Amino acid sequence: xxxxxxxxxxxxxxxxxxxxxxxxxxxxxxxxxxxx
Numbered sequence: 454x455x456x457x458x459x460x461x462x463x464x465x466x467x468x469x470x471x472x473x474x475x476x477x478x479x480x481x482x483x484x485x486x487x488x489x
């Protein structure tokens with residue numbers, strides 16, 4: 454299962470915008486933030 458490049462770019466943008474320290478932490482917070 455691979456992630457499409459546009460999704461990866463959006464995730465990296467969220468990482469910067471939400472001041473998340475790591476990709477792993479971002480993956481933990483994504484299910485909580487399904488409103489976007």
